Amino acid sequence: MPRSVDNNARQASFETIKAIARQQMIENGTAGISLRGIAREMNITAPAIYNYYPRLDDLITALLVDAFNGLADAIDKAIASTSNQRDQMIRASNAYRNWANANKSDFQLIYGNPIPNYEAPREVTVPLATRPLVSFYQVMMQAYQQGKLSIPPDYASVPKNIEDFVAGFLYPQYPQTAEMPMSLYYLMTLLWTRIHGIVMLEIFGHLEPSVGDVDTFFSREIAIFLDNLGLS
Amino acid sequence: MPRSVDNNARQASFETIKAIARQQMIENGTAGISLRGIAREMNITAPAIYNYYPRLDDLITALLVDAFNGLADAIDKAIASTSNQRDQMIRASNAYRNWANANKSDFQLIYGNPIPNYEAPREVTVPLATRPLVSFYQVMMQAYQQGKLSIPPDYASVPKNIEDFVAGFLYPQYPQTAEMPMSLYYLMTLLWTRIHGIVMLEIFGHLEPSVGDVDTFFSREIAIFLDNLGLS
DNA sequence: TGTACATCAGTGAACGCGCGTTCACTGATGTAC
DNA sequence: TGTACATCAGTGAACGCGCGTTCACTGATGTAC
Numbered sequence: 211m212p213r214s215v216d217n218n219a220r221q222a223s224f225e226t227i228k229a230i231a232r233q234q235m236i237e238n239g240t241a242g243i244s245l246r247g248i249a250r251e252m253n254i255t256a257p258a259i260y261n262y263y264p265r266l267d268d269l270i271t272a273l274l275v276d277a278f279n280g281l282a283d284a285i286d287k288a289i290a291s292t293s294n295q296r297d298q299m300i301r302a303s304n305a306y307r308n309w310a311n312a313n314k315s316d317f318q319l320i321y322g323n324p325i326p327n328y329e330a331p332r333e334v335t336v337p338l339a340t341r342p343l344v345s346f347y348q349v350m351m352q353a354y355q356q357g358k359l360s361i362p363p364d365y366a367s368v369p370k371n372i373e374d375f376v377a378g379f380l381y382p383q384y385p386q387t388a389e390m391p392m393s394l395y396y397l398m399t400l401l402w403t404r405i406h407g408i409v410m411l412e413i414f415g416h417l418e419p420s421v422g423d424v425d426t427f428f429s430r431e432i433a434i435f436l437d438n439l440g441l442s
Numbered sequence: 443m444p445r446s447v448d449n450n451a452r453q454a455s456f457e458t459i460k461a462i463a464r465q466q467m468i469e470n471g472t473a474g475i476s477l478r479g480i481a482r483e484m485n486i487t488a489p490a491i492y493n494y495y496p497r498l499d500d501l502i503t504a505l506l507v508d509a510f511n512g513l514a515d516a517i518d519k520a521i522a523s524t525s526n527q528r529d530q531m532i533r534a535s536n537a538y539r540n541w542a543n544a545n546k547s548d549f550q551l552i553y554g555n556p557i558p559n560y561e562a563p564r565e566v567t568v569p570l571a572t573r574p575l576v577s578f579y580q581v582m583m584q585a586y587q588q589g590k591l592s593i594p595p596d597y598a599s600v601p602k603n604i605e606d607f608v609a610g611f612l613y614p615q616y617p618q619t620a621e622m623p624m625s626l627y628y629l630m631t632l633l634w635t636r637i638h639g640i641v642m643l644e645i646f647g648h649l650e651p652s653v654g655d656v657d658t659f660f661s662r663e664i665a666i667f668l669d670n671l672g673l674s
Numbered sequence: 675t676g677t678a679c680a681t682c683a684g685t686g687a688a689c690g691c692g693c694g695t696t697c698a699c700t701g702a703t704g705t706a707c
Numbered sequence: 708t709g710t711a712c713a714t715c716a717g718t719g720a721a722c723g724c725g726c727g728t729t730c731a732c733t734g735a736t737g738t739a740c
Contacts, residue, residue: 244725244726244727245726245727245728246725246726246727247725247726256726256727256728257728257729257730260728260729265727265728266727266728
């Protein structure tokens with residue numbers, strides 16, 4: 211029988227490597243990860259890293275997975291923290307924004323420049339990419355089914371080609387959405403783009419100089435959106 | 443008297459260098475600019491580049507300046523192409539989006555990851571950064587003064603701290619805004635974040651899979667915003 | 675209790691590479707007279 | 708028309724650097740019997 215590996219220490223090294231890589235992204239951009247730099251930081255020689263991540267790409271993939279899950283977990287946790295659906299939407303939106311600000315480089319890794327010469331493995335990445343948004347959709351859906359949310363007249367109809375496109379993947383791939391009106395999907399996607407726009411400008415320092423108090427600016431945008439749905 | 447320099451050829455070299463640098467950003471990310479690579483592409487040795495840009499940073503600054511001006515020019519041109527103010531707003535928004543899609547790396551240079559180890563000279567960059575938006579504000583202001591635009595009740599009042607912050611720089615630095623209501627500034631900034639959110643998700647390929655037809659999605663977002671202002 | 679063995683994280687030297695930047699220089703071109 | 712001169716874009720060699728990756732290896736640790 212082989213000797214029992216010290217899995218705790220090994221696991222800790224995996225985490226240390228990722229943590230240093232994250233630090234490197236903060237300091238040198240998402241393209242600034244370097245195996246040799248990580249080794250230096252760990253007081254280890256560079257080839258030792260290969261015992262954990264056989265290629266630089268494997269490390270980047272691990273960071274991507276962590277980032278998607280981290281953002282999604284933050285949102286899920288925010289939603290779980292209350293049962294009022296308006297509060298759930300507000301807290302989930304705040305979670306998106308706060309996570310982005312607290313984890314700028316991870317957020318860029320997900321939603322910003324692709325890393326040169328790195329190709330994400332689609333079978334890992336594509337299902338994960340939807341995770342941050344699904345809980346948002348669920349809350350909207352629940353509120354709708356309970357009659358606490360109504361679709362504003364402006365959005366009652368969805369452009370035919372968008373409707374066809376979305377229906378082509380949404381209902382087949384996500385059976386739980388079978389009773390979700392297309393307008394609800396449309397509105398939620400719109401909310402996503404609005405949240406994302408504020409967050410993207412904010413994390414790169416373009417919004418604060420324009421409004422001073424991004425907190426209030428952001429909260430108002432979310433609140434008015436929810437008001438328009440009658441979700442109180 | 444010194445010989446007359448061939449300024450046309452020299453000017454052309456400046457442009458060639460920038461064009462190749464832009465191509466490099468597209469292929470290798472905004473951090474992927476390399477003087478040696480540019481020289482190689484031009485069939486020239488690397489030190490020759492120093493006759494044009496004494497440092498890599500100077501080249502990046504030149505690209506930044508071009509990018510800000512390019513985006514601003516596109517928007518100004520769109521506004522000049524019609525006199526109807528609703529159309530001006532729509533075309534300006536489209537110009538922002540289309541320019542970003544046609545010049546992804548330049549757009550990222552402006553609004554995305556900062557380039558590692560590059561510090562933009564603030565005296566050049568800060569005034570330029572406002573250029574893309576000023577024309578938007580002007581159109582809104584004109585329409586308002588001509589009574590073609592009204593502020594929706596939701597936005598009639600602007601949070602006190604934001605109002606104070608904005609008043610602190612807007613009126614002193616831009617005297618032409620003296621008669622601009624704070625709500626109008628607020629609404630225009632909001633429109634910017636909404637445009638920006640859609641554009642940022644789109645250029646990195648996250649929005650098309652969600653809605654199929656980004657054109658329509660974008661147009662609707664702008665149209666509904668303008669409808670709410672009563673600008674027809 | 676002692677010995678032979680398997681495991682495997684980490685070592686150290688080496689590879690070939692591309693990078694930004696410096697330096698003294700060359701050689702074509704145009705100007706002055 | 709001819710000659711001496713100034714300009715200056717571009718050359719070629721060199722610098723020191725950090726990178727990802729490979730390879731044969733060492734040496735501590737724990738297991739089997």
